[in-house]
Amino acid sequence: xxxxxxxxxxYRSFVETSRPPMPVELAAKFGVPLREIETALQQxxxxxxxxxxxxxxxxxxxxxxxxxxxxxxxxxxxQSWDAICIWDALGILALVGTDGRVETxxxxxxxxxxxxxRGGHVDAPEPYVAHYGVPAARWYEDVGxx
Amino acid sequence: xLLFRSGEHLARWLEDxxxxxxxxxxxxxxxxxxxEWFRGRHLPAWTKRSPVEAEAIFRSVGLxxxxxxxxxxxxx
Numbered sequence: 001x002x003x004x005x006x007x008x009x010x011y012r013s014f015v016e017t018s019r020p021p022m023p024v025e026l027a028a029k030f031g032v033p034l035r036e037i038e039t040a041l042q043q044x045x046x047x048x049x050x051x052x053x054x055x056x057x058x059x060x061x062x063x064x065x066x067x068x069x070x071x072x073x074x075x076x077x078x079q080s081w082d083a084i085c086i087w088d089a090l091g092i093l094a095l096v097g098t099d100g101r102v103e104t105x106x107x108x109x110x111x112x113x114x115x116x117x118r119g120g121h122v123d124a125p126e127p128y129v130a131h132y133g134v135p136a137a138r139w140y141e142d143v144g145x146x
Numbered sequence: 147x148l149l150f151r152s153g154e155h156l157a158r159w160l161e162d163x164x165x166x167x168x169x170x171x172x173x174x175x176x177x178x179x180x181x182e183w184f185r186g187r188h189l190p191a192w193t194k195r196s197p198v199e200a201e202a203i204f205r206s207v208g209l210x211x212x213x214x215x216x217x218x219x220x221x222x
Contacts, residue, residue, distance in 0.1 A: 004190065005190075008189070008190050011187065011188035012188065014188075015188060047194065048194075049194060063184075063187070064180070072149075085147035085148070086147050086148065086149040086176055087147045087176060087180050087183070088147075088180075089180075090176060090177050090181070091180040091181075091183060091184035091187075094177075094184050094185070095184040095185075095187055095188055104149055106150055106151040106155055107148050107150065107159055108150060108151065108156065108158050108162075109151060109155055111151055113149055113151060115149075115173065117177070121177075122174060122176075124173055126151055127152055127153070127172075127173075128149055128150065128152070128173050129149070129152060129153050129155075129156050129170050129171070129172070129173075130147060130148070130149050130170065130171040130172075130173065130175075130176045131147070131149075131150060131156050131167075131169070131170050132170075132171070132213070133148075133166070133168040134168065135168070135169075135212070135213045135214075135215075136213065136214050136216050137215060137216055
């Protein structure tokens with residue numbers, strides 16, 4: 001078992017169940033001690049491939065997926081996910097390869113925003129704008145804020 | 147990486163708290179960026195992109211300039 005196998009298992013779980021496996025579940029899946037899984041998860045986090053809940057080995061983010069409730073709700077016809085930003089939200093639909101929708105609220109007025117993805121095309125009722133406040137070179141200084 | 151109802155809503159939000167303006171994308175740009183960026187992310191063969199590769203993806207959807215620069219910030 002290596003860190004990449006753990007990464008693939010994480011993503012498979014998010015795609016199929018909308019949540020990450022707990023470290024103990026990964027240990028059982030791979031038949032290894034828990035500490036080996038925790039080491040692999042920390043390696044992935046150190047490489048900015050995933051983000052862990054601070055002080056734990058629990059997965060918080062495996063972009064584009066969020067394990068925690070987040071401002072962007074993503075839904076296909078039979079499943080839903082959470083995402084921390086519009087890039088991740090649309091990324092979920094692209095990665096899973098499904099039509100669906102993204103819902104969030106405008107940070108200025110609070111109105112509900114709804115984006116549809118159908119047949120590989122994106123659509124919205126108004127000219128929504130995505131804003132990136134942090135330059136690309138600084139994105140991983142605080143991935144949650146970015 | 148927030149989504150606003152329009153450019154006017156973004157401008158008002160920035161002005162309300164004197165936030166600096168960063169970069170803006172149309173929804174179509176954002177979709178194309180997300181689609182390319184996360185392609186294959188869940189597959190065993192995926193590897194983390196180099197700064198040069200990331201910049202090429204940004205340019206492919208019309209994003210270039212200092213805001214999107216990565217390769218100058220990390221030594222090979």
